[in-house]
Amino acid sequence: MKNITWDAYQIFLAVARHGGLTGAAQAHALSPATVGRRVLDLEQGIGRQLFVRSQTGYRLTADGQALFEQLQAMDAVVRKVDGWRQEAHGASVVRLMAGTWVTWLVCENIQAIWSERDGFRLDMSVSERRATLAHRESDIGVRAVAPEEPHLASRHTGDVAYAAYRQRNAPAGLSSALLAVSEEDAISPYLRWPHEQGEVSIAVIVSRPRSLLDLARAGAGQAVLPCFVGDLDPGLERVGEELKQLRHGQWIVTNSEDRHRREIRTVSERLFRLVKSHADLFAGKRPSRSL
Amino acid sequence: MKNITWDAYQIFLAVARHGGLTGAAQAHALSPATVGRRVLDLEQGIGRQLFVRSQTGYRLTADGQALFEQLQAMDAVVRKVDGWRQEAHGASVVRLMAGTWVTWLVCENIQAIWSERDGFRLDMSVSERRATLAHRESDIGVRAVAPEEPHLASRHTGDVAYAAYRQRNAPAGLSSALLAVSEEDAISPYLRWPHEQGEVSIAVIVSRPRSLLDLARAGAGQAVLPCFVGDLDPGLERVGEELKQLRHGQWIVTNSEDRHRREIRTVSERLFRLVKSHADLFAGKRPSRSL
DNA sequence: AGTATGTCTTTCATTTATGAAAAACATAAC
DNA sequence: GTTATGTTTTTCATAAATGAAAGACATACT
Structure with a gap:
């Protein structure tokens, strides 16, 4: 044998x-x-x-x-050993800061970013305002503007497009009113946009952008969302064309001091690949609804 | 990582x-x-x-x-897979796990357990501790306690008695010190016993129980051994009576999933008969020194 | 029907891992 | 002490494993 x-x-x-x-x-x-x-x-x-x-x-x-x-048992042992291995490493943490929707995308594709086998923890936090990498509050950030700070390294991932969405196959006469985030929380342009359309009434106001998706899907009205969110959701359909004035670029940013850390490089690279693989969706090209 | x-x-x-x-x-x-x-x-x-x-x-x-x-468990899986691999070649494997002395007895009487004509191979491994039986993945085990696990089937083979032994006809004034297994390896009660006799000095410490027999026979001191081992050895004689507090039962255990496999039944049955035929020796009744 | 996508497979240059031999080093034997 | 034995470690030529690219082939989509 x-x-x-x-x-x-x-x-x-x-x-x-x-x-x-x-x-x-x-x-x-x-x-x-x-x-x-x-x-x-x-x-x-x-x-x-x-x-x-x-x-x-x-x-x-x-x-x-x-x-x-039979080999399942073998794998179980290795997982246990991996746990033992991590004890020593002090289990480092990679902090990822992004907007609501990139965070959502990462959560939906978490297995592409992180697995239990990785020797680090992932700490994701949502921040609508410009990620403050300066004070090393996070290791990796996703931004809508190219960073000017010299100590930040960045990679451009493409454009992000927006459009209005409503419940797919909505009954005729469904509210065409807008869904919006409260004005004091509306920092990003796409969140301010509903407030700037004077003539259309705003139906519901929420504090978290994430709620816009749930509301639109439930048929409460129209919400402005990134195309990669709206087009990926089978329960939504576009209303009108892309809102070109909201389009912006997107950058993955890392602090150049910590950039060499292996786990940060790893996550950054995976994140880049994940976003790149959805590049068409980000840019608003019409949906292939395979998640 | x-x-x-x-x-x-x-x-x-x-x-x-x-x-x-x-x-x-x-x-x-x-x-x-x-x-x-x-x-x-x-x-x-x-x-x-x-x-x-x-x-x-x-x-x-x-x-x-x-x-x-930790990796022992991994190795156990591989051994099991190896057994599975050999089934193809017609030759399957029966894995037998027992303590030092039962293993010794089996080796001394291997022809009663296995012969080349048998269509399977015998894989014996020694383990002093009981816990390992569960994940060491063996087909047949010999235990000192009745198993509580519901998926294990067991047969009671009788009692096992212990006594101290020394070189037969030892020169007067021979060391009466004890021979012992190092404390961290002393799991079974009979191995712990020497460490618990405060007043008597321990002469030699070894890591493997098997060495106790060799030492005692060489006249290094007194060793606590199962009676079926000591009484069977013509070079040893008892010191004092049976150590009644060490006496325990003995069970042959099989995994009830695999119990039906013919070769396992065969080995289990032969082992049972072998032990039964030595029942008096196991129980410490005085020696009939035919091996 | 035709196109596009994703898969496995094959080929070949390249990288990587390996073994043989020598060197360096302790320990045991004399 | 000195030698002999068995070990690990280093060196370097060689062999083996690997990846990139191209090919082959189904399946899904339009």
């Missing part, structure tokens, strides 16, 4: 979990080619077929399923 | 077990150079020193010990 190295099991588990080579490869910072070869070697070593291959991915055979279940 | 590949743990385990690079390297068909580098990488990745290096070998640090113990 051939000797099988343990990382073969590790890779097998990843493929089984992700249902394919590409996902598993990304998760382990390997190429699909390598993962495919390793799985092949494992099957060869065990002498049974573990997966049925198709163009759409890998699916477990009965034998594969049996192995998969 | 760096990602650590599982084979790093595998290599760590090998080094810890063999106490050095060369042994571990041979066991895994690697070169000492490679093993050394991998261990270095692992320590780097974990951020703690795992071994103290010397020209004579590698010894675990406290951190290393902690990791070592």
